Amino acid sequence: MKILVDLHTHTIASGHAYSTITENAQAAARRGIELLGITDHGPSLPGAPHHYYYNNLGVIPEEIHGVKVLTGVEANIISHEGELDLPVYILAQLKLVLAGLHKVSYPGGTLEQNTQACLKAMSNPFTDMIVHPGRIDFKVDLEQIARASAQLNVPVEINNSTLSTIRSKTEARINCSLFARYMAKYKGSVVLGSDAHFSDRVGEFGDALDLVLEAGISEQQILNTSPERVLNYLEIRHKQRPKVA
Numbered sequence: 001m002k003i004l005v006d007l008h009t010h011t012i013a014s015g016h017a018y019s020t021i022t023e024n025a026q027a028a029a030r031r032g033i034e035l036l037g038i039t040d041h042g043p044s045l046p047g048a049p050h051h052y053y054y055n056n057l058g059v060i061p062e063e064i065h066g067v068k069v070l071t072g073v074e075a076n077i078i079s080h081e082g083e084l085d086l087p088v089y090i091l092a093q094l095k096l097v098l099a100g101l102h103k104v105s106y107p108g109g110t111l112e113q114n115t116q117a118c119l120k121a122m123s124n125p126f127t128d129m130i131v132h133p134g135r136i137d138f139k140v141d142l143e144q145i146a147r148a149s150a151q152l153n154v155p156v157e158i159n160n161s162t163l164s165t166i167r168s169k170t171e172a173r174i175n176c177s178l179f180a181r182y183m184a185k186y187k188g189s190v191v192l193g194s195d196a197h198f199s200d201r202v203g204e205f206g207d208a209l210d211l212v213l214e215a216g217i218s219e220q221q222i223l224n225t226s227p228e229r230v231l232n233y234l235e236i237r238h239k240q241r242p243k244v245a
Contacts, residue, residue, distance in 0.1 A: 005224035007037035008193030015047020019199035025064035031203035072096030076105035082120025132159035134176030149188030161195035180215035
């Protein structure tokens with residue numbers, strides 16, 4: 001199985017990543033990635049870019065080194081109500097909106113509060129995908145998230161970086177494996193993401209792919225096996241966005 005799309009990558013604009021957009025695109029081309037998401041962190045994370053950065057993403061070419069580029073954000077969920085850290089008028093301009101829980105940006109809470117924050121963010125028509133629910137930073141009800149993914153038709157990520165980081169690797173793998181089994185049960189769409197913070201990690205999905213196959217997730221459930229599937233999903237999703245003046 002080939003994964004031809006990487007929708008979750010970071011550049012120096014995130015403040016704690018170390019490659020440029022061009023360097024990431026070059027790395028994507030070398031790995032055979034055909035569609036690349038540029039999803040720097042939302043502004044509530046220390047070092048992340050100002051609103052002006054997202055307003056100006058239109059200057060980036062749609063193709064770099066033969067790789068199609070989707071400009072967007074990894075937005076931070078910042079409250080128990082699932083609010084994101086960019087205003088709607090900016091979210092409406094972006095080609096790709098990922099959303100997830102991050103330390104510093106999110107206040108933390110009970111399992112129920114954290115789960116509701118994810119579910120409410122997933123229900124936001126400007127959220128395209130939920131990222132790394134298998135992280136151990138915040139306890140969430142993984143089965144509820146998997147069920148909602150299928151019901152709302154909002155893909156959820158299996159994050160390769162979560163599985164390959166030395167810190168708490170074993171516990172994170174247990175969490176991600178459990179989540180993958182729930183996704184296999186409820187048949188929601190899955191996205192494998194590198195979460196690359198350096199160019200040589202772009203298109204790196206090995207641990208995530210092994211895990212989803214072990215969990216019984218079918219190839220049909222994995223959205224980023226082709227650019228066409230991703231772009232078709234985003235076209236339908238964005239038609240559901242309310243108009244913003």
